[in-house]
Amino acid sequence: MSQISGKPVSYWIDSTSTDNFPSLIQATFDSVSVDVAIVGAGIAGVTTAFLLKRAGKTVALLEANEIATGVSGHTTAKVTSLHQLVYANLIKEAGEQKAKLYAQSNQAAVEQVAALVQEEQIACDFSRQNAYTFAETEENLGQIKDEVEAAMQLGLPASYVSEVSLPFPIAGAIRFTNQAQFHPRKYLAHLAKKIYGDGSYVFENTRVTQVEEGDPCQIITNQGVVHAKDVVVTTNVPILDQGLFFAKAYPKRSYIIGAEISPEQAPEGMLIGTGEGYRSIRTTPYNGKLLLLIGGEGHKVGSRSDTETCYQNLENYARSRFGVQSIDYRWSTQDMVSFDQLPYIGKLTPFNDHIYVATGFSLWGMSNGTMSGMLLSDLLLGIENPWANLYDSTRATPFVKPTSLKENMDVGIHWVGDRLKGLQDNSFDEVAPGEGKLLTLGTNKVAAYRDESGTVHAVSATCTHLGCIVNWNSAEKSWDCPCHGGRFSCDGEVLHGPPVKGLEAIEG
Ligand SMILES: Cc1cc2nc3c(=O)[nH]c(=O)nc-3n(C[C@H](O)[C@H](O)[C@H](O)COP(=O)(O)OP(=O)(O)OC[C@H]3O[C@@H](n4cnc5c(N)ncnc54)[C@H](O)[C@@H]3O)c2cc1C
Ligand code: FES
Structure with missing residues (x-):
């Protein structure tokens, strides 16, 4: 077996000491009653729970492991409405009005994160950054130009640039100004701490195995039962099968390495490439210097066994393109990619009045997950929200789209x-x-x-x-x-x- 460089842990997890929360049994409750139970403490769950508690609801946030150790603890953590290339296609497939709502809701999520960091004084390495999607070759330049045009049409802070600060030539890029980046685990740990108390709870190491809708709903865990008027399932891919979300999106796994880099060598802003073998690039403060994060090598979960190669390819890229000397960290994670590019946020099924979900963030959950917390809290507080229809989780699903058909046929092929x-x-x-x-x-x-x-x-x-x-x-x-x-x-x-x-x- 080949040797892979780097400590095999997410930098975000390795660099955070969090206050541990008790499990349901450790807290000596074998039964708890709250207004809303939230299952899963990633960015979607923590944001939902925080906003609901702030609005006066009692909540119980239930996490199978520890806060923000799932996808949100393994992300690249760019907080931006620039989602590589999405707007030109959304206008084509869903129409300008829906594309505009997607743009506005994700921009609002960026500003929501910024506002919470400011109001709560969260020390989470938050900084405003430009975000770029770049094409290395003329072949992919057309897509960039289409995206600039689409994003400008939707009122986003977009422009075309022919240069970025990467140490290799590019053909052109789209730039979104005034976006942001942060340390996701420091941010989420801070919010989680604010959730606990005054009749609200955070339970770690408490795995939910079943949810029974009723008056109240029963949330059955490996540690006891929680009762709640409403339940929100934010487990990345919902653990409840009734909504068939596992068949309305597919799981994509991707890899990240972290390498120390001097500020002089580091690129400005948050960058992502296009085409086959694209890379996602940003830096974060690290021991008085910077840690360069490079992500890529995505594939459908379970479709590759030789995953060491994914890390080796990223390492070769970091050494040859940025001249880094050694690799400090490596980790990987996955997200649900929605077939129509839009997250699913709302009721579990049309027949459920008290169970809600959020999934399908398509590798852009720092904004989409924050936005789902904003939307879910409005839905539960009875506040009208202009994004509700766009993300309605019970909407007709494009099972007949070629990508959807292929993914679901693949499942059948694997099963047999x-x-x-x-x-x-x-x-x-x-x-x-x-x-x-x-x-x-x-x-x-x-x-x-x-x-x-x-x-x-x-x-x-x-x-x-x-x-x-x-x-x-x-x-x-x-x-x-x-x-x-x-x-x-x-x-x-x-x-x-x-x-x-x-x-x-x-x-x-
Ligand atoms: C490699 C990679 C890079 C990415 N980079 C970016 C980026 O730069 N910017 C961006 O916007 N997005 C990015 N994303 C996407 C983003 O990280 C995710 O969309 C987001 O973190 C998902 O959040 P979540 O709350 O849905 O899931 P999670 O963070 O996984 O939270 C779900 C939680 O539920 C818990 N859970 C699961 N089952 C149970 C159960 N039965 N009982 C109790 N708890 C349970 C899990 O332990 C987990 O903590 C990236 C994704 C990948 C894969
Ligand atoms: S995850 Fe559905 S069968 Fe394994």
């Missing part, structure tokens, strides 16, 4: 075809140290990993969500489901939804 994997491997002896492999033991499909000390970690290979067969992810040492993005540790614990139950252990 992956059962044939590992048919010829039927002994733990087939698994080398450091390797993860699918085996067939009797009638069982087994996911087996042998650690460097020789111990075998064996679990059922059948995903507890809807029964697809998991795939090995070599860099993260995890079992990833190619159907809807569920991920499990090598011992079978859930790392990422939609599954809520771990993979069954098998005697090694």
Whole structure:
């Protein structure tokens, strides 16, 4: 196995010490009643809970792990309404009016983050930055020019520039001024602290397994039950299947490395490329210098096993393009990409009056997730919101779009075809140290990993969500489901939804 450079942890998590919140049992409550229960403490959940508490509601924020250790703790954390290339296409597909609402709501989210940082005096390395989408070749320049035109038409702070401060030539770029960047975990930890108290709660290490709608709703966790008039599910991909969100968006995994860079070598602003193999680039304060973050190498979750290559490609890029000497950090994460580019925010289904969701942020959840908190809190407070129809989670879904059809057909192909994997491997002896492999033991499909000390970690290979067969992810040492993005540790614990139950252990 090849060596990958960098500490394998998100810089945002490594550089934050947070106050830990109790689990439901540790807090000695076996039952809690609040106005609103929020499931999942990423940017969508924390923002929703914070705004509701500020408006006078009692809330319980329930997190399976720790605050902001999911996608929001592994993001690049650009807070911008410049979403690579989205506006020209949105105008074409959804019309100018809807595209304008998308633009306005995401700009409002950028300003909401800025306002909270200011009002709450949050020390989170917040700074105003320009955001750029650049084309390296003339071939992609047309898209940039179309995007500039579309963004200007929608009233966004956009202009065309022919140069950016990257240390290599580009063909041209779109620039949005007065955008922002921050340290997402410091920001969210601060807001979470403000949620706790006066009849409101934050529970960590409390996994929700089921939600029953009623008067009140019951939120069943591995630690006891919470009662609430309304429930908001912000688990990135909803853990409740009724809304079929796992089939209205697909899970995209992407990689980030962090390398120390001097201010003189560092590029200005937040940048993202276009076309195959695009990179996302920004810096953040780091030990009196800067940490250069480079992201990219995205692919559908569970579709690649040789994920070390993704990190190596980013490292080669950082060394050759920016002359960095060493890689300090590496991490990866995933997000749900909506088939019609618009997040789903609102009721779980048309038949649910008290269960709400937010998902499908398409790798732009710092603004989309903040915006979903603003919209959800308005919906729950009975305040009319002009964005509600655009993001209505029960809207007719474009199942017939080519991308949607392909992704959902892929799921069917995996469900059937992956059962044939590992048919010829039927002994733990087939698994080398450091390797993860699918085996067939009797009638069982087994996911087996042998650690460097020789111990075998064996679990059922059948995903507890809807029964697809998991795939090995070599860099993260995890079992990833190619159907809807569920991920499990090598011992079978859930790392990422939609599954809520771990993979069954098998005697090694
Ligand atoms: C590589 C990468 C880079 C990105 N960069 C940017 C960027 O620069 N700018 C930008 O705007 N967006 C970016 N994004 C997107 C953005 O990070 C996400 O859209 C956003 O963080 C998602 O927030 P969330 O609240 O939906 O999910 P999360 O942050 O994952 O929060 C969901 C929480 O729910 C918890 N949970 C799950 N199941 C349960 C359960 N059963 N019970 C209780 N809790 C549960 C999880 O532990 C998690 O903490 C990026 C995405 C990726 C993949
Ligand atoms: S995540 Fe749906 S079947 Fe695995």
